[in-house]
Amino acid sequence: xxxxxxxxxxxxxxxxxxxxxxxxxxxxxxxxxxxxxxxxxxxxxxxxxxxxxxxxxxxxxxxxxxxxxxxxxxxxxxxxxxxxxxxxxxxxxxxxxxxxxxxxxxxxxxxxxxxxxxxxxxxxxxxxxxxxxxxxxxxxxxxxxxxxxxxxxxxxxxxxxxxxxxxxxxxxxxxxxxxxxxxxxxx
Numbered sequence: 001x002x003x004x005x006x007x008x009x010x011x012x013x014x015x016x017x018x019x020x021x022x023x024x025x026x027x028x029x030x031x032x033x034x035x036x037x038x039x040x041x042x043x044x045x046x047x048x049x050x051x052x053x054x055x056x057x058x059x060x061x062x063x064x065x066x067x068x069x070x071x072x073x074x075x076x077x078x079x080x081x082x083x084x085x086x087x088x089x090x091x092x093x094x095x096x097x098x099x100x101x102x103x104x105x106x107x108x109x110x111x112x113x114x115x116x117x118x119x120x121x122x123x124x125x126x127x128x129x130x131x132x133x134x135x136x137x138x139x140x141x142x143x144x145x146x147x148x149x150x151x152x153x154x155x156x157x158x159x160x161x162x163x164x165x166x167x168x169x170x171x172x173x174x175x176x177x178x179x180x181x182x183x184x185x186x187x
Contacts, residue, residue, distance in 0.1 A: 008099045042071055057123040063117075079104065079129065080103065083111045
């Protein structure tokens with residue numbers, strides 16, 4: 001597995017090896033022991049599957065507030081998405097900074113989004129399917145969102161026109177007025 005660090009501590013791009021032949025390919029997308037050797041120690045308790053029928057569907061920026069924080073390992077099983085993680089840990093040296101990566105069925109890349117980060121993605125193709133592992137169970141009262149196009153974040157979404165949003169995402173507060181429930185710790 002290829003492991004590529006981003007500019008944000010803990011946000012990592014993982015590219016599993018593919019073993020192919022005339023039938024297609026096989027790929028191991030998660031191996032706890034292998035990744036523990038690289039300092040990545042997570043226990044995943046929930047797998048999610050998101051399908052978006054149209055191009056330009058934007059989901060996010062989402063989070064689960066403490067004590068129901070979720071780290072996520074995100075990959076695209078069909079189509080392509082632009083996946084974004086934003087540091088939302090108050091006091092962090094990288095607070096408000098983001099990292100992004102194109103995830104596609106073709107490139108096989110995965111984005112590891114630590115707890116305390118906002119997460120969102122934009123579909124670059126129709127019929128995009130996103131699979132992600134979560135380190136915590138979904139908890140409705142802890143679910144939240146921050147506006148995807150907050151000026152304070154200045155994320156250059158690869159978008160022509162207006163995205164397709166849920167009501168929740170359209171009504172989300174700007175990052176600049178949102179009160180983050182996450183705190184940074186050096187430990």
